[in-house]
Structures are given as C-alpha cells and as structure tokens.
Amino acid sequence: MHCPYCGSAESRVTDSRMVENGIRRRRECQQCQARFTTYERIQVAALMVTKQDNRREEFDREKLAAGIRKACTKRPVPSRTVENLVEEIESEIHHLGQAEVSTFDLGRMVMDRLKALDRVAYIRFASVYRDFQDIDSFEKAVKDLREDNTQLPLLEDTPRPPQTKRRRGRPSTISYRAGGSGSNSHASGSPASVAQKGDLSNEH
Known part of the structure; x- marks a missing residue:
C-alpha cells in the first residue's frame, strides 16, 4: 500500500x-x-447494466450516486444517506444472483427508495428516468404521487408569517387652553371653559 x-x-x-x-x-x-x-x-464478479438499445456496460456505482445526488440537489438529504442508498441497491442486485440488470430495473430500485426518502428528489429522478416529453406526463407523475396517502405532502405548506397583535390605542388626551384661537371649544364642561365663562361674567 x-x-x-x-x-x-x-x-x-x-x-x-x-x-x-x-x-x-x-x-x-x-x-x-x-x-x-x-x-x-470483497471483489465480486463484474455486474453489467443493459441499456434500452441493448448496449451493455459495467455497473458504475459512482455514476449511480452522481445521478441520485443531482436529484437531491438543495434537498435535506445527507451525502451519507445517498451512499447508503447506493450500497442497498448494489446489495439487492447481487442478491438477485444475476450477472446483468436492466436500466429499467435499476431505475425502479432508485425510485422506490427516493419515493420514501424525498418526494421532490423522486420527481426529479423520474423526469429523467421516465423521459417526460410533455407537461402532462409530469402532472400525471405528481398526481400519482399525491394519491399515495402513506407519504408526506409533495410540497410543504408555505409557513404563514407570524401575525402581530394590534395594540389597542390609548385614548387621546385633549388639552385645554385658556383662550386663543387654537383652544378646544368642544368640551364645554371642562374646568378651563367654566373658568372662562366666570371671567366674562365678572367683567360686568
């Protein structure tokens, strides 16, 4: 070494x-x-992947992990979780006892796990794996996913901003001035207005 x-x-x-x-x-x-x-x-026999056009290539776990990481971009999925997912898929393939696996079966294994892990990542991976050609295909995949009541909602509810409790305004205080054009003349029963009336009556 x-x-x-x-x-x-x-x-x-x-x-x-x-x-x-x-x-x-x-x-x-x-x-x-x-x-x-x-x-x-342990070094096991090389596992081959069969593509849709019947081409065969050796299974590449790093390539598979890169595809899953791309689907999980900006999602709360730790890197170690992706590594564990790849190891689970690789182990499942070997347990099947087959030397080859189709891209269809390989994609299904990934989608089954992403569906339980993160729904947004699931849709992203499905859009590539199923090769969505139009918006209808995408909407159908989302609809099928939402009909699965055992999973969490596809999109989390947008959190509402906290409502600020309106404070009750204090009653405005009216100041009274003895005389002047800017004085408040509406409160005739105030001490200032009574005093003004008394002053006027004493002038006579």
Whole structure:
C-alpha cells in the first residue's frame, strides 16, 4: 500500500474496523508519518447494466450516486444517506444472483427508495428516468404521487408569517387652553371653559 502523500510503500495499520461490506483500515506512513484510510471489500464478479438499445456496460456505482445526488440537489438529504442508498441497491442486485440488470430495473430500485426518502428528489429522478416529453406526463407523475396517502405532502405548506397583535390605542388626551384661537371649544364642561365663562361674567 503506497502512501498518497510521499509514495512510500512502508506503512503500518493503526486501527481496523468492520464496516458495511468491508473493513476500514487506518494507516500511518513510516516515511512521512502521514495518516490515511483504506477500505477492504470483497471483489465480486463484474455486474453489467443493459441499456434500452441493448448496449451493455459495467455497473458504475459512482455514476449511480452522481445521478441520485443531482436529484437531491438543495434537498435535506445527507451525502451519507445517498451512499447508503447506493450500497442497498448494489446489495439487492447481487442478491438477485444475476450477472446483468436492466436500466429499467435499476431505475425502479432508485425510485422506490427516493419515493420514501424525498418526494421532490423522486420527481426529479423520474423526469429523467421516465423521459417526460410533455407537461402532462409530469402532472400525471405528481398526481400519482399525491394519491399515495402513506407519504408526506409533495410540497410543504408555505409557513404563514407570524401575525402581530394590534395594540389597542390609548385614548387621546385633549388639552385645554385658556383662550386663543387654537383652544378646544368642544368640551364645554371642562374646568378651563367654566373658568372662562366666570371671567366674562365678572367683567360686568
């Protein structure tokens, strides 16, 4: 095992742990003391994927993961979840005991999992997998998805902005001035108006 930093072939294993479908080993280079991680997995027979035009190509898990990540763009789906999904699909294919899998079956496996994981990602993947040609095909896929009552709504309700409670205004205070053209003459029973009347009566 060559060090990815200095290229030395001398390294020692500092930690080994069982992981899904293999062993994770932590190594330390004896030359530069850098640490790096390696994975040990069982090598199985090459799995072939059959396309619609009958062309065959080797199964590429990174290509499959890239397609799923693209469908999950800007969705709350962690990268580790995508990796687990790909591993589940790969394991399912091997358990079938077949050396080949069609793109139809492969796409169905992805869609079944995305449907339970994230509905927006499901529609995105379906638009490519089913090759929607018009808006009617897209609307039908959304309608079929909404009819599945066991899943969450396709689009979350738009949160309503919090309503601010209107404060009751305080009653306005009317000030009275003794005299002047700007004085308030509507409150005739006020002390100021009574005083003004008394002053006028005393002039006689």
